Amino acid sequence: xxxxxxxxxxxxxxxxxxxxxxxxxxxxxxxxxxxxxxxxxxxxxxxxxxxxxxxxxxxxxxxxxxxxxxxxxxxxxxxxxxxxxxxxxxxxxxxxxxxxxxxxxxxxxxxxxxxxxxxxxxxxxxxxxxxxxxxxxxxxxxxxxxxxxxxxxxxxxxxxxxxxxxxxxxxxxxxxxxxxxxxxxxxxxxxxxxxxxxxxxxxxxxxxxxxxxxxxxxxxxxxxxxxxxxxxxxxxxxxxxxxxxxxxxxxxxxxxxxxxxxxxxxxxxxxxxxxxxxxxxxxxxxxxxxxxxxxxxxxxxxxxxxxxx
Amino acid sequence: xxxxxxxxxxxxxxxxxxxxxxxxxxxxxxxxxxxxxxxxxxxxxxxxxxxxxxxxxxxxxxxxxxxxxxxxxxxxxxxxxxxxxxxxxxxxxxxxxxxxxxxxxxxxxxxxxxxxxxxxxxxxxxxxxxxxxxxxxxxxxxxxxxxxxxxxxxxxxxxxxxxxxxxxxxxxxxxxxxxxxxxxxxxxxxxxxxxxxxxxxxxxxxxxxxxxxxxxxxxxxxxxxxxxxxxxxxxxxxxxxxxxxxxxxxxxxxxxxxxxxxxxxxxxxxxxxxxxxxxxxxxxxxxxxxxxxxxxxxxxxxxxxxxxxxxxxxxxxxxxxxxxxxxxxxxxxxxxxxxxxxxxxxxxxxxxxxxxxxxxxxxxxxxxxxxxxxxxxxxxxxxxxxxxxxxxxxxxxxxxxxxxxxxxxxxxxxxxxxxxxxxxxxxxxxxxxxxxxxxxxxxxxxxxxxxxxxxxxxxxxxxxxxxxxxxxxxxxxxxxxxxxxxxxxxxxxxxxxxxxxxxx
Ligand SMILES: Nc1ncnc2c1ncn2[C@@H]1O[C@H](COP(=O)(O)OP(=O)(O)OP(=O)(O)O)[C@@H](O)[C@H]1O
Ligand SMILES: [Mg+2]
Numbered sequence: 101x102x103x104x105x106x107x108x109x110x111x112x113x114x115x116x117x118x119x120x121x122x123x124x125x126x127x128x129x130x131x132x133x134x135x136x137x138x139x140x141x142x143x144x145x146x147x148x149x150x151x152x153x154x155x156x157x158x159x160x161x162x163x164x165x166x167x168x169x170x171x172x173x174x175x176x177x178x179x180x181x182x183x184x185x186x187x188x189x190x191x192x193x194x195x196x197x198x199x200x201x202x203x204x205x206x207x208x209x210x211x212x213x214x215x216x217x218x219x220x221x222x223x224x225x226x227x228x229x230x231x232x233x234x235x236x237x238x239x240x241x242x243x244x245x246x247x248x249x250x251x252x253x254x255x256x257x258x259x260x261x262x263x264x265x266x267x268x269x270x271x272x273x274x275x276x277x278x279x280x281x282x283x284x285x286x287x288x289x290x291x292x293x294x295x296x297x298x299x300x301x302x303x304x305x306x307x308x309x310x311x312x313x314x315x316x317x318x319x320x321x322x323x324x325x326x327x328x329x330x331x332x333x334x335x336x337x338x339x340x341x342x343x344x345x346x347x348x349x350x351x352x353x354x355x356x357x358x359x360x361x362x363x364x365x366x367x368x369x370x371x372x373x374x375x376x377x378x379x380x381x382x383x384x385x386x387x388x389x390x391x392x393x394x395x396x397x398x399x400x401x402x403x404x405x406x407x408x409x
Numbered sequence: 410x411x412x413x414x415x416x417x418x419x420x421x422x423x424x425x426x427x428x429x430x431x432x433x434x435x436x437x438x439x440x441x442x443x444x445x446x447x448x449x450x451x452x453x454x455x456x457x458x459x460x461x462x463x464x465x466x467x468x469x470x471x472x473x474x475x476x477x478x479x480x481x482x483x484x485x486x487x488x489x490x491x492x493x494x495x496x497x498x499x500x501x502x503x504x505x506x507x508x509x510x511x512x513x514x515x516x517x518x519x520x521x522x523x524x525x526x527x528x529x530x531x532x533x534x535x536x537x538x539x540x541x542x543x544x545x546x547x548x549x550x551x552x553x554x555x556x557x558x559x560x561x562x563x564x565x566x567x568x569x570x571x572x573x574x575x576x577x578x579x580x581x582x583x584x585x586x587x588x589x590x591x592x593x594x595x596x597x598x599x600x601x602x603x604x605x606x607x608x609x610x611x612x613x614x615x616x617x618x619x620x621x622x623x624x625x626x627x628x629x630x631x632x633x634x635x636x637x638x639x640x641x642x643x644x645x646x647x648x649x650x651x652x653x654x655x656x657x658x659x660x661x662x663x664x665x666x667x668x669x670x671x672x673x674x675x676x677x678x679x680x681x682x683x684x685x686x687x688x689x690x691x692x693x694x695x696x697x698x699x700x701x702x703x704x705x706x707x708x709x710x711x712x713x714x715x716x717x718x719x720x721x722x723x724x725x726x727x728x729x730x731x732x733x734x735x736x737x738x739x740x741x742x743x744x745x746x747x748x749x750x751x752x753x754x755x756x757x758x759x760x761x762x763x764x765x766x767x768x769x770x771x772x773x774x775x776x777x778x779x780x781x782x783x784x785x786x787x788x789x790x791x792x793x794x795x796x797x798x799x800x801x802x803x804x805x806x807x808x809x810x811x812x813x814x815x816x817x818x819x820x821x822x823x824x825x826x827x828x829x830x831x832x833x834x835x836x837x838x839x840x841x842x843x844x845x846x847x848x849x850x851x852x853x854x855x856x857x858x859x860x861x862x863x864x865x866x867x868x869x870x871x872x873x874x875x876x877x878x879x880x881x882x883x884x885x886x887x888x889x890x891x892x893x894x895x896x897x898x899x900x901x902x903x904x905x906x907x908x909x910x911x912x913x
Contacts, residue, residue, distance in 0.1 A: 265503070265510060269511050277511075
């Protein structure tokens with residue numbers, strides 16, 4: 101394998117992993133607060149179409165990212181209102197949110213298909229990325245660096261800040277948190293909104309980072325992978341990073357296999373297509389076998405909070 | 410000087426229960442004030458309103474003479490009200506330090522907080538490792554976290570809802586020293602407990618609730634435990650009747666060289682424990698909390714997977730490898746110390762909770778279907794026989810007051826007439842009248858031929874109940890001897906780790 105090819109692979113892996121990582125980080129925070137939002141895929145699609153339309157009309161990529169985040173928050177608030185204020189079932193509401201996001205984005209995207217936009221360029225000046233090796237470090241767009249920064253930020257927030265401690269406490273034992281005097285619902289609204297923003301940005305990665313156009317359902321199930329990854333990573337940000345890149349790698353290998361890339365194409369394409377999902381299942385099973393005390397799952401995950409008064 | 414706290418006409422209505430009915434009383438600065446009442450009398454409800462967790466439907470709270478509204482616990486803490494809860498409000502997956510930090514409103518760097526925690530622990534002799542995860546602590550240790558958390562706020566009024574139900578006698582003495590010291594510094598204390606001799610030793614005034622109404626105010630020092638208990642229940646108190654000259658029959662439960670593995674850094678495992686309980690016998694196991702009682706109970710119930718078939722046998726049948734359900738089928742029922750979540754599912758109705766443990770013994774499941782009629786009838790019987798204050802079999806376990814849940818759980822197991830019953834802290838949080846009833850039910854069950862193991866820290870309870878006694882210390886169990894052979898001092902020494910053989 102040549103150096104060029106290796107670098108091309110790395111760059112593709114980074115591109116494929118970034119949206120998953122961003123969306124999963126958002127979902128991790130949501131789940132740590134005790135809420136299970138299965139609407140990640142839907143929020144990502146809303147973010148994707150918003151990002152696309154903004155770039156298409158204004159040409160401003162950063163404005164597109166910002167508004168995609170805003171659209172993600174708005175979508176997540178539908179979920180928040182139903183599950184937190186009205187105590188609706190979180191699983192059902194999350195699924196409905198994905199269906200809503202899919203339909204809404206398809207509707208809003210009518211007439212935009214096959215209209216090209218430009219991708220978000222690299223963050224650093226191209227002089228820094230002339231040599232292929234430097235390209236691996238400095239050749240990416242801001243979204244990629246953002247995803248890495250967020251891994252650190254989420255870890256630091258959960259582990260080191262008081263607000264993070266309160267968020268974990270709410271996910272751990274909502275009734276205790278309530279009796280000490282924290283507003284369980286308010287904390288969860290905050291977490292859900294953060295998850296929405298991250299999913300919106302993750303969605304915007306598709307037209308802005310990967311394929312410079314709009315296509316219906318262009319997130320292609322990555323939102324679901326993000327949800328699975330959170331569990332796979334035992335709710336730990338750095339494991340999430342590793343997991344997202346593992347999935348990105350498997351998906352990239354699939355691309356190369358499809359393109360007839362040497363020995364990889366020996367495995368049938370159907371199997372390749374199933375690989376990331378298979379990997380999810382295998383890893384989940386492995387994790388649940390190794391059921392040690394530090395499984396780290398928030399004890400109140402998915403349970404609606406109904407204060408006794 | 411105005412009263413520290415004054416309640417007038419406080420009323421609280423729950424669906425179907427008037428939990429507080431125009432309650433009025435006052436607490437003076439530096440006063441240790443007891444709040445007494447049967448299970449379900451409305452004590453916890455009342456103090457929850459003072460602490461802002463619930464809002465009264467009517468009445469007024471005055472703080473230092475000023476009328477106040479306490480919308481939430483933060484506001485209560487700002488006024489200077491601290492509270493130690495009956496059911497812990499702790500986060501199992503977090504460390505002691507994090508748990509305490511959550512109860513502080515000011516942002517304190519964790520270094521500094523840790524220093525302050527260590528200081529409070531030193532001053533009051535409440536020792537704990539701030540970096541341990543709560544899930545690995547015993548109930549007594551968990552209680553200490555709550556106390557430290559409340560003390561760190563320098564409260565002007567400290568509310569303690571049954572703080573001693575799970576403490577050892579030594580810990581109780583320590584706590585009382587702390588409380589007296591606080592009171593002498595001008596802090597008022599509102600103290601809820603069912604242990605009336607503690608009330609006599611500690612409190613200056615006692616307010617007694619019955620059915621949500623204030624029925625009496627008295628000076629505990631001028632009363633006897635019995636007279637206070639009678640004021641609470643409104644009638645005379647019954648003594649335990651133990652038939653004289655009982656004989657013990659065949660060995661029912663034989664434990665031989667039972668050893669458990671260390672499960673994480675939790676809990677003390679038990680090592681090489683052997684004992685025999687005969688038909689009709691009540692074996693008491695005394696010990697300071699955290700000496701392997703949990704491991705012993707879990708190993709007997711089957712919750713902790715056994716490794717040796719012969720280690721435990723019932724009626725001569727080795728059951729060491731069986732799981733909980735199979736053991737239940739063979740007549741061994743066990744009641745763990747943790748009621749909520751462990752012995753009962755809070756969100757389930759009482760009926761459904763009955764199905765969970767009684768389904769096989771009482772045929773509540775037919776061809777895989779729940780016979781809900783049978784479950785309801787049985788639950789109704791438990792409620793009636795054990796005077797559980799609940800709206801009926803359909804009430805959720807979580808809506809019961811602490812002591813009533815305890816009565817329900819004990820009743821559910823006793824009425825199954827198990828061959829062998831193992832219980833931990835059978836009267837934890839139960840009022841005097843109900844405790845007597847539970848004791849009587851245990852004695853009756855033994856008289857009818859069951860073998861019973863009672864694990865408890867309450868020596869009075871053990872001496873009233875047991876026929877034979879053994880002491881557990883650091884996971885090792887002393888040889889069991891008839892209760893009459895022990896003096897109080899000797900039990901105390903054994904609990905502290907001085908074994909008979911070594912001392913002799
Ligand atoms: N959240 C609730 N919903 C409905 N009923 C409740 C609720 N909390 C308490 N009750 C009922 O109110 C009454 C008073 O309960 P409370 O917990 O104040 O009793 P208590 O005096 O603290 O008893 P214990 O000594 O057993 O702790 C009980 O009948 C109880 O079932
Ligand atoms: Mg109570």
